[in-house]
Amino acid sequence: MSYTTSHVSALREALRRTLGRPIEFGLVVASSATMLAALALIALTLWRALPLEQPQWMRPQALVLAAGAQGEIDLAAVQTALRRVAIVASADFLARDAALAELAQRKSLSAIGLTDLRPNPLPDAFLVRFVPGAAPEAVESAVAEMRKVKNVESVEYQPELYRRISLLSQLAGRICLLLAAPLGAALIIGVSLAASLWIRIDQDEVQVLNLLGADPSIMRRPYVYAGAVSLLLAAALAWWMVVEASAWLEPLIGTAAQQYALRWAPAELPIWAGALFCLGAALLGALLGWLAARLAIGR
Amino acid sequence: MRATRRLTDNFTGSYAADSSAALSSPSVRTEPYISEATVQAPLLSCEAVEKRYGEFRPVLMGLDLAIRRGEFVLVQGAAGSGKSVLLRLLAGLERPSAGAIKIAGEDLARMRPRALTHLRRSMGILPPGDSLLRGRSVVENVALAAWVAGSTFEEGVRRARAALELVGLDAERFAAASCAALASGERQCAALARALVNRPALLLLDDLLGALDEATAARVIGVLDQFSAAGVTVVAAMRSGAAGLTLSDSMWPARTRILRLLDGKVAQ
Numbered sequence: 348m349s350y351t352t353s354h355v356s357a358l359r360e361a362l363r364r365t366l367g368r369p370i371e372f373g374l375v376v377a378s379s380a381t382m383l384a385a386l387a388l389i390a391l392t393l394w395r396a397l398p399l400e401q402p403q404w405m406r407p408q409a410l411v412l413a414a415g416a417q418g419e420i421d422l423a424a425v426q427t428a429l430r431r432v433a434i435v436a437s438a439d440f441l442a443r444d445a446a447l448a449e450l451a452q453r454k455s456l457s458a459i460g461l462t463d464l465r466p467n468p469l470p471d472a473f474l475v476r477f478v479p480g481a482a483p484e485a486v487e488s489a490v491a492e493m494r495k496v497k498n499v500e501s502v503e504y505q506p507e508l509y510r511r512i513s514l515l516s517q518l519a520g521r522i523c524l525l526l527a528a529p530l531g532a533a534l535i536i537g538v539s540l541a542a543s544l545w546i547r548i549d550q551d552e553v554q555v556l557n558l559l560g561a562d563p564s565i566m567r568r569p570y571v572y573a574g575a576v577s578l579l580l581a582a583a584l585a586w587w588m589v590v591e592a593s594a595w596l597e598p599l600i601g602t603a604a605q606q607y608a609l610r611w612a613p614a615e616l617p618i619w620a621g622a623l624f625c626l627g628a629a630l631l632g633a634l635l636g637w638l639a640a641r642l643a644i645g646r
Numbered sequence: 647m648r649a650t651r652r653l654t655d656n657f658t659g660s661y662a663a664d665s666s667a668a669l670s671s672p673s674v675r676t677e678p679y680i681s682e683a684t685v686q687a688p689l690l691s692c693e694a695v696e697k698r699y700g701e702f703r704p705v706l707m708g709l710d711l712a713i714r715r716g717e718f719v720l721v722q723g724a725a726g727s728g729k730s731v732l733l734r735l736l737a738g739l740e741r742p743s744a745g746a747i748k749i750a751g752e753d754l755a756r757m758r759p760r761a762l763t764h765l766r767r768s769m770g771i772l773p774p775g776d777s778l779l780r781g782r783s784v785v786e787n788v789a790l791a792a793w794v795a796g797s798t799f800e801e802g803v804r805r806a807r808a809a810l811e812l813v814g815l816d817a818e819r820f821a822a823a824s825c826a827a828l829a830s831g832e833r834q835c836a837a838l839a840r841a842l843v844n845r846p847a848l849l850l851l852d853d854l855l856g857a858l859d860e861a862t863a864a865r866v867i868g869v870l871d872q873f874s875a876a877g878v879t880v881v882a883a884m885r886s887g888a889a890g891l892t893l894s895d896s897m898w899p900a901r902t903r904i905l906r907l908l909d910g911k912v913a914q
Contacts, residue, residue, distance in 0.1 A: 367781070552779055558739070559840075560766030561794040563759075 354568070361572035364545060375541040376581045382534040383578075383585035383628060388592060389527050391616075393519075405512055407486045409504035411438070411473040411493055420498045422471055428496045429473055432489050434481045441472040470500060483510045538632060542574050542639035553644055567640035574636020575629045582628030586621045688712040688748075689848065689879050690736060695745035697731055697910075705731045707910040709745070713881060718874040718899050721883040723907030729883035730774055732907070733850045736881065737771050738762045749848070767795040770841030774853040777837050778825040784810070785821040788840045795844050802843075809839035814865050830857040838866060842873070849873065851882040864897050871899040 365372045413425055422440060429438040446469045475493065477486050483506065490504045546553065556566050593616065692711040698704040705728045713719055721729050734740045735747055738754045747754045754762065770791075778787045788809055789802035797805065807817035813835040825833060834857040841849060849870065855863040874880045886906075906913040 551777075552781075555777060555779060555790070556794065557763075558737075558766065558771050558773060558777070559791045559794045560763050560769075562763060565794075 357565070357568035358572045358576075360569040361576055364549065364569060365573050365576060368545075371541070371545075372577070375538070375577055376584065378537055379534060379578060379581035380584035380588065382530050382537070383582055384588035384592070385530050386527055386534070387585060387589045387624065389523050389530075391589065391593070393523055405516065406479050407477040407481060407483075407504075407509045409475045409477075409486075409490055409493070409502050411475055411496075411502050412500045413471040413473070414498050414500040420471075425496060425498050426473060429475055429493060429499075432475075432492050432496075434478050434485050434489050435475055436478045437476045439474045439476075441474055443469040443471045446472065483513050535631075535635060538574060538578060538635045539639045541577070542570055542636045543643050545573065546570060546640055546643035557644075563641075563644055566644055567637060570636045570640035571633045572636070574632035574634070574639070576632070578632025578635075579625055579629040581632075582625040585628075586616075586624055590616055590621075689715045689717075689750060690881070691748045692732075692735075693746045693748070695735065695742045695747060697728070697735060697740070698743045703910075704743070705910055706735075706742075709910070709912060711905070711912070713879060715879055716874055716877045717879055718871065718902045719879075719881045720898070720902050720904045721881060721907060722886055722904055723883075724886050727886075727907040728910045729885075729907055730852050733771075733852045733881065733883055737769060737850050738765060767844060768847050770844065770846035770849040770851075772837055772841045772849075772851040772854065774856070776830070776833055778828075778833050778840075780824070780826045782825065783821065784815070784823050784825055784828065784836050785817070787825055787836060788843050791840045791843045805843050806839070809843040810836065812842060812869055813839045814862060815839065831859060831862055834858055835862065835866070842869075847878060849878055849880045849882075851880070854882040854884055856885075867897055867899070874899065 411425075411429060413420060413422060426438050426440060429435060477489065486504070486509060487506050490502050490506075493499060493502050553566060690711070690713040692709050695706055695709040695711075696704050697706040709732070721732060723729050731740070735742055735754075736749075738747075738749075738757070741755050749765065757765070778784075779790075782790070785803060785806045788806035789797075789799075792802035792805050793799070807821060810817045810820060815832060815835050820828070820832070820836070825836065828836065838851070838854075841851065851870075855866065858866060870880050870882070
């Protein structure tokens with residue numbers, strides 16, 4: 348392999364060009380790291396608050412009481428009918444005896460003589476869960492349909508609560524998107540501009556290489572490496588920022604989550620996640636460097 | 647690629663066999679190595695070439711030209727007469743607005759960009775002005791052309807040193823020096839060494855003697871004459887009234903063909 352066509356040579360050239368302009372390089376790395384860290388923090392917060400599988404408290408559910416007092420009924424038929432209702436994910440049977448036993452275990456209720464009650468006053472019930480993310484209107488419509496099912500006495504569902512949760516969830520998602528989209532765009536534009544700027548500064552070199560008959564792919568290669576190296580360093584810096592910021596915010600958020608009975612799952616940031624983050628950023632940098640070089644050298 | 651192979655292949659049987667010797671020693675044979683039939687076929691040809699930039703008057707108008715292998719052509723003209731444009735067209739760096747330019751029978755306008763890129767590796771191009779890269783040493787600047795053409799690092803450096811010696815620069819003294827530290831004439835010689843380092847089949851030299859003193863100019867002409875005699879086609883451009891043209895006629899090879907460009911046409 349010849350000297351200029353080797354990858355080692357291209358990497359050396361990339362380092363020469365980037366480290367040869369320490370101020371510009373430092374600025375690009377620092378600004379990219381800040382944006383990457385902000386993006387990573389947003390993603391991490393979302394992940395901890397709203398994991399891919401929505402927590403139970405966020406999922407719409409209803410308690411369907413069967414008309415047990417009127418004698419024996421076909422519970423299996425009721426369950427099947429409930430499951431057939433649109434957007435119902437599951438309908439789990441809660442036997443009245445099991446419900447009574449569960450209530451009896453509670454000290455406060457056993458103290459008032461609940462366990463002495465005969466016969467069991469509780470009805471058979473079904474806990475119906477709807478598909479996650481279902482629209483509140485669709486859930487309400489399904490609840491109305493369940494009320495019409497034979498042998499269903501009543502359906503307990505709090506429409507206001509689910510409407511509020513749904514609204515807050517949408518709002519949080521849109522705020523995060525509003526923050527993440529400009530940050531991501533700024534990162535991509537910033538790195539591309541930096542790569543283009545370097546190519547313009549190196550225009551003499553590009554012209555001479557063109558004159559000498561260098562392959563455009565070989566001329567682009569140092570810029571691909573420069574982009575990868577820049578974002579690799581930026582990602583490493585960003586990961587350190589994320590780790591530090593997490594350690595700083597974790598106790599406060601944990602306490603607040605406990606106070607408001609919200610789900611918050613603090614977790615150590617694994618090293619493999621950091622390595623993956625850096626690798627992804629390096630690949631993104633290489634891609635942006637390649638695109639910028641292709642546009643600039645192509646001209 | 648096809649044109650590149652043809653240009654180089656035809657050349658391999660003549661000059662390239664002794665090319666390493668040509669670079670390592672200034673005493674190249676002055677007798678042509680190639681057969682008369684090969685010499686007669688035009689290596690370069692321009693057919694009714696026209697070049698205009700926007701609405702301005704054309705820089706070149708209806709230019710017809712045929713240059714044979716091993717010919718030494720001096721393109722001469724006043725500033726703005728189209729010499730540099732002609733050389734850029736011959737190098738495939740620009741396309742003519744009308745007409746065709748052929749190298750070894752291949753129309754440059756029809757060649758793919760990648761093939762043109764490869765073709766330029768078999769040319770030695772000296773652009774006008776200072777074209778050396780300031781951030782690199784002299785030997786790196788010269789070796790760059792060899793590296794681009796596929797030489798290993800060591801081979802590139804070895805050939806760069808030989809080329810520097812050939813144009814009269816002390817390789818030991820100048821190799822590691824930064825280009826910024828060179829005088830303008832030395833930079834011109836280093837740029838010429840870069841044009842020679844790949845043992846090209848075609849030399850396109852713009853403003854050849856622009857920054858050279860008389861003694862260095864004479865030496866450079868002598869070197870180019872040796873290359874030309876060995877089968878290399880040399881097309882050099884010089885401004886009318888430039889210092890080089892005041893050299894005595896005997897300094898130019900006797901077979902030098904002079905083309906005078908006047909207002910974009912070859913003056914009769």
